[in-house]
Amino acid sequence: MQQVAEPSAGSNDVLLAVENLEVTFGDTPVLHNVSFEVRQGERVAIVGQSGSGKSTTIGAILQLLPGNGYVSNGSIRLGSGGTMVDLADASDAQMRSIRGSRLGLVPQDPMSNLNPSMKVGAQIADALMSNRPPGSERWARAQTKARAVELMTEAGIPDAERRYGQYPHEFSGGMRQRVLIAMSLAGEPELLIADEPTSALDVTVQRQILNHLQNLVDARGTSLLFITHDLGLAADRTDRIIVMSEGRIVEVGTPREILLNPQEDYTRALVAAAPSVAAVLGREPAGGGTSSIAGPEPILVIRDLFKEFKLRGQRGSTVQAVKNVSFSVQRGTTTAVVGESGSGKTTVARIILGLETATSGEALIDGKAITASRGQERRALRRMVQPVFQDPYGSLDPTFSIERLIDEPLRIFKVGDKDDRRRKVADLLNQVGLPHAVAQRRPNELSGGQRQRVAIARALALEPEMLILDEAVSALDVLVQDQILRLLADLQDRLGLTYLFISHDLAVVRQIADTVVVMKAGEVMEAGSVDQVYNRPGSEYTSELLGAIPGAAFAA
Amino acid sequence: MIRYVATRLWQSALTLLLASLVVFIGVRQLPGDPALAMAGEEASPEQVEAIREQLGLNDSLTSQYFTFIGNIMRGDFGESTRTGTAVTELIATTLPVTLWLSAYAIVVAVVVGILFGVIAERFRGRWPEWFANGFALVGLSVPNFWLGILAILYLSVTLGWFPASGYVDVATDPLRGLYYLTLPAVILGTGLAAVIMRQTRASMIETMSTDYVRTARAKGLGRGRVLMRYGLRNSLIVVVTIVGLQLGGLISGAVVTERIFALPGFGKLTLDAVFTRDYPVIQAVVLIITMSYIVINLAVDILYSVVNPKIRVGGAN
Numbered sequence: 001m002q003q004v005a006e007p008s009a010g011s012n013d014v015l016l017a018v019e020n021l022e023v024t025f026g027d028t029p030v031l032h033n034v035s036f037e038v039r040q041g042e043r044v045a046i047v048g049q050s051g052s053g054k055s056t057t058i059g060a061i062l063q064l065l066p067g068n069g070y071v072s073n074g075s076i077r078l079g080s081g082g083t084m085v086d087l088a089d090a091s092d093a094q095m096r097s098i099r100g101s102r103l104g105l106v107p108q109d110p111m112s113n114l115n116p117s118m119k120v121g122a123q124i125a126d127a128l129m130s131n132r133p134p135g136s137e138r139w140a141r142a143q144t145k146a147r148a149v150e151l152m153t154e155a156g157i158p159d160a161e162r163r164y165g166q167y168p169h170e171f172s173g174g175m176r177q178r179v180l181i182a183m184s185l186a187g188e189p190e191l192l193i194a195d196e197p198t199s200a201l202d203v204t205v206q207r208q209i210l211n212h213l214q215n216l217v218d219a220r221g222t223s224l225l226f227i228t229h230d231l232g233l234a235a236d237r238t239d240r241i242i243v244m245s246e247g248r249i250v251e252v253g254t255p256r257e258i259l260l261n262p263q264e265d266y267t268r269a270l271v272a273a274a275p276s277v278a279a280v281l282g283r284e285p286a287g288g289g290t291s292s293i294a295g296p297e298p299i300l301v302i303r304d305l306f307k308e309f310k311l312r313g314q315r316g317s318t319v320q321a322v323k324n325v326s327f328s329v330q331r332g333t334t335t336a337v338v339g340e341s342g343s344g345k346t347t348v349a350r351i352i353l354g355l356e357t358a359t360s361g362e363a364l365i366d367g368k369a370i371t372a373s374r375g376q377e378r379r380a381l382r383r384m385v386q387p388v389f390q391d392p393y394g395s396l397d398p399t400f401s402i403e404r405l406i407d408e409p410l411r412i413f414k415v416g417d418k419d420d421r422r423r424k425v426a427d428l429l430n431q432v433g434l435p436h437a438v439a440q441r442r443p444n445e446l447s448g449g450q451r452q453r454v455a456i457a458r459a460l461a462l463e464p465e466m467l468i469l470d471e472a473v474s475a476l477d478v479l480v481q482d483q484i485l486r487l488l489a490d491l492q493d494r495l496g497l498t499y500l501f502i503s504h505d506l507a508v509v510r511q512i513a514d515t516v517v518v519m520k521a522g523e524v525m526e527a528g529s530v531d532q533v534y535n536r537p538g539s540e541y542t543s544e545l546l547g548a549i550p551g552a553a554f555a556a
Numbered sequence: 557m558i559r560y561v562a563t564r565l566w567q568s569a570l571t572l573l574l575a576s577l578v579v580f581i582g583v584r585q586l587p588g589d590p591a592l593a594m595a596g597e598e599a600s601p602e603q604v605e606a607i608r609e610q611l612g613l614n615d616s617l618t619s620q621y622f623t624f625i626g627n628i629m630r631g632d633f634g635e636s637t638r639t640g641t642a643v644t645e646l647i648a649t650t651l652p653v654t655l656w657l658s659a660y661a662i663v664v665a666v667v668v669g670i671l672f673g674v675i676a677e678r679f680r681g682r683w684p685e686w687f688a689n690g691f692a693l694v695g696l697s698v699p700n701f702w703l704g705i706l707a708i709l710y711l712s713v714t715l716g717w718f719p720a721s722g723y724v725d726v727a728t729d730p731l732r733g734l735y736y737l738t739l740p741a742v743i744l745g746t747g748l749a750a751v752i753m754r755q756t757r758a759s760m761i762e763t764m765s766t767d768y769v770r771t772a773r774a775k776g777l778g779r780g781r782v783l784m785r786y787g788l789r790n791s792l793i794v795v796v797t798i799v800g801l802q803l804g805g806l807i808s809g810a811v812v813t814e815r816i817f818a819l820p821g822f823g824k825l826t827l828d829a830v831f832t833r834d835y836p837v838i839q840a841v842v843l844i845i846t847m848s849y850i851v852i853n854l855a856v857d858i859l860y861s862v863v864n865p866k867i868r869v870g871g872a873n
Contacts, residue, residue, distance in 0.1 A: 100776025
């Protein structure tokens, strides 16, 4: 695997050179012929959907491939000249001295990447101590702590001295991600690998953290390998984009080349589907967007809604989850409720569905409130409004067959006999674009997009007039997300459905909604048509949210 | 935290009171008469009657119970109907034996169980794991008394490494005392060690595949450090709970083990008392066993919150 010829001119400053990399799990190769370079101080993005091989690539670089994965061909050269190492060939001991001090990792999920039973400070101190240059004397405890507090402060954690002694569960997601960033920089690595570092966070937090990360990296002259599924994000943050699909590199180019002039079909599809890019390039939305069936009678009216939750353990103190929220939804249209976590958007949805009781105010479906209704009327209202939830993995009972899952609401409401229901399920599967053969399978045999189609089919089983889509596409890859959004638009056209679309993603909302309600901390900040809210935002908060959409830099 | 402990103590007192009632009634339902047992076969009915009167057995059950509770409150458990020795004295001489034995067994079980559990995870699919799994299977399925007899037969009689029976007070001569207790403690701890090993192995396998373990390795930490500080520490949360649930079984196991090794412990006292219908001793023994269950569970709950910062009441602030 020894490479004799240097790949290109100016390779002196090549920091990482991956060549013909092939990774195999068991006896199935999953990465094929992957070659790319990262130069000193350069920021490179790898963009792809789940299963594209982007995480496997960084697993190979760090020699932290899961299970029975191994590098079966190719080389991964880090550094040049005397310090050059082939990571594909390095020993365990070598890797230990490289990880942390030459290669830093900012992992994906801030919730699961910190040791829950160890103070965060000690976890950063651990990283500091394992990355002492060899031969240097042992750091004193106080010195290590001082450096860790310094790193935490640099990463934007206020009051770091005190928070040093706290446990991960006392930190918010954003703060945990900052801890992880501080940790990854502890060894002053030459290359920082950021694996979807913000995809679990709210947009505004995402922007703050990425800005911060970028400043830290720039100040140190560290190279950045940025893994993401979000093309807009990659375009905003990096010098070069590598598009991957099914274990191969599809296309490489500058953000401008990839976004404005993609060469490959796959890249074109990806660019077309990326909501953030579509939003800024001002292209036609995916779905119908504007429906003509809008009637004069609103199907849903929310009036002066309040919801208070009692705080556990503190007698008498409450938190106001929803404050004075009013809006209405016209029949046959799509209204989006947008906000970050904690904005109260899901609480509003739960009140409408009758899963939660409002403290005061009302949520009227066709002029009637679920919570105030009884018996027949309540059942009728429940049938009219059906939910589709975010997590296509958690919201389907894994022990049920797909047929039984879709069939369930029909059985509960005693609709038709066995044969009727079977026909109905077949019809529903057809409507959501799933093959009939799926009926006898179980949820874990289906992909995320297919599961979400099942969830939609189930919601449609009772022929409701309105669907409440709570972050219904947030967990899906862009291409799949695009397909589901098209399906929703198509169903709305054919069945005259009304959607209440709850989302944190303004780019997606722009594609599907007619009307937008922006919420923050339980209150409505702004409500209006999509055009009005996006082009002439009436509140500062809305402008901030819009500015945080990745890819916005390419609006010009 | 203090409030939590206070609540738990109050609940414990109630539990004890209930237990005292159950044992008081239960003992009196046993066939046989302590007065008859005391008086011997040739005693006249008058003599038996006199003994009954003297023991207060002719009073109503209610008044007997209140006398019993009242005496306990004053720390008086009465006298053994068989030997006339004060029950408190009997307990004072036998309880330490059992406590030393149990404590030793717990230490053995925890050390062996966690060690084998970690080894099984570390060498998955290779011979150390098979060995550890085999050990757990034997430990769980072979009864203590049989293991004990085998151990005496081979380790004491044939090889002569350990004494076959006997007891030396650990407090007066720690080395010899522990030496005499080693075989019984290992036998008593085997079952618990097997449970701990299985639990540790299962939860280590889970913990070592978490994201934070991968991140710890990406920080450049060595395998050993990751195993101990990231893997084992989080695995122990589950292990502590399971160990707590199993500890109660240790006491009943001690009764059998003490009999095999002829240790003058609490188990022997209990058995003798039951056979001779020695009411005061049975009552005291059962109450103390109940109390030890309660104390163990309380200790486990407190330990649990130490290991798992998330449920620590009041948090770090």
